[in-house]
Amino acid sequence: MTEINQASLLKALSKKLNTSVQSADYTIETLNGGTLGDVAKLTGKAQTSDGKKPYTIVLKIQKKWERPGDPDSWRREYDLYQSNFGDIFTEPLRWPECYLAELNDDKIELWMEYISGDSGENLDFEALRLAAAEWGRIQGRLYAHPEKLTGIKCLSDPGRLFRNFEEWHTRTYSYEFLTSEKCRLPGFLKQLLKDGSIKLCGGKSFEYALLRSDSCDIPEHLKRMLTELDENKGEVFARLKRLPIVFCHRDFWIENIFVSDGQIRLIDWDGAGLGCLGEDIASLIFDDTETDNLHACFRVLFPAYVNAVSEYMEVPPDFYRTVTDLILITFGYRTAQKHMFTQDPETKKDQIKRLQAVHDWRS
Secondary structure (H helix, E strand, O other): OOOOOOHHHHHHHHHOHHHHHEEEEOOOEEEEEOOEEEEEEEEEEEEEEEEEEEEEEEEEEOOOEEEEOOOOOOHHHHHHHHHOOHHHOOOOOOOOOOEEEEEEOOOEEEEEEOOOOOEEEHOOOHHHHHHHHHHHHHHHHHOOOOOHOOOOOOOOOOHHHHHHHHHHOOOOOOOHHHHOOOOOOOHHHHHHHHHOOOOOOOOOOHHHHOOOOOOOOOOHHHHHHHHHHHOHHHHHHHHOOOOOOEOOOOOOOOOHHEOOOOEEEEOOOOOOOEEOOHHHHHHHHHHOOHHHHHHHHHHHHHHHHHHOOOOOOOOOOOHHHHHHHHHHHHHHHHHHHHHHHOOHHHHHHHHHHHHHHHHHHHH
């Protein structure tokens, strides 16, 4: 990110500092961005009538792109900041304050509060427990008071979970493409295709075919766990449809959670919308969690979330099994793919341990 709109910077700083800003210098530090997005931290001094004031601010530029089944997700954060959605938060958990939101044809620009604190691998179990509980509490309150979401029309729909699951089955490519130089499939898998060791299944993905072949060395009981979910998906998703529909963040994992002085700050809302109870806690438990911590993470986070949600709604009696279903739906094929697409023994071993953890929970 090299070009900064000076007029937008001054407008955002005037809002942030609550005074008119005539000019400002800045230095740019690139931060981790989202899909087709750029995120940068700007620091400098702003010239005001009271002299120069130091500042730190974040600029997020999100370009237009189309998520399958959710074409407006690229601009969702802009739409949410334009709505009254921020009113749902309390001090224990909120999103970054937005000082200026602009929509320019095929991109949005958000000038936001810089959030600091522990995040990612620096979060300990207590911080994660706090995040699980506070987010569960907000979901419960919104379920009990749906009028708080009235008028917010930009949310993703409950069908996204099923569409994402189906992508693992229907992302089909021809034999000619999969074995071509254009395809980024690992060379050893291309050779197995050429040798006939892997046979494509009509209308199904490569991962679907590989999982069912003798060339896949994932243990048989873990293969069955994944294939049985495929075979019973109608029944599983029918059961999920009977769950309460709640507001979901849909990217609720350690890199989007910041904890500072016991308060939670949650970033990246472009996937937010309506979904079934349990989607977010399934993500927090499993997504990028250190493999050796998975069992402890489940033991700590699941009850913290359930207890908080239960303050406002009745949690189904089989909710434990439901969350393991959601983990398998969201991360089962993703984990299997990481195992399939590598020849590194340690990586393969790690993915097996992750699948085994889910198998243990389901047993």
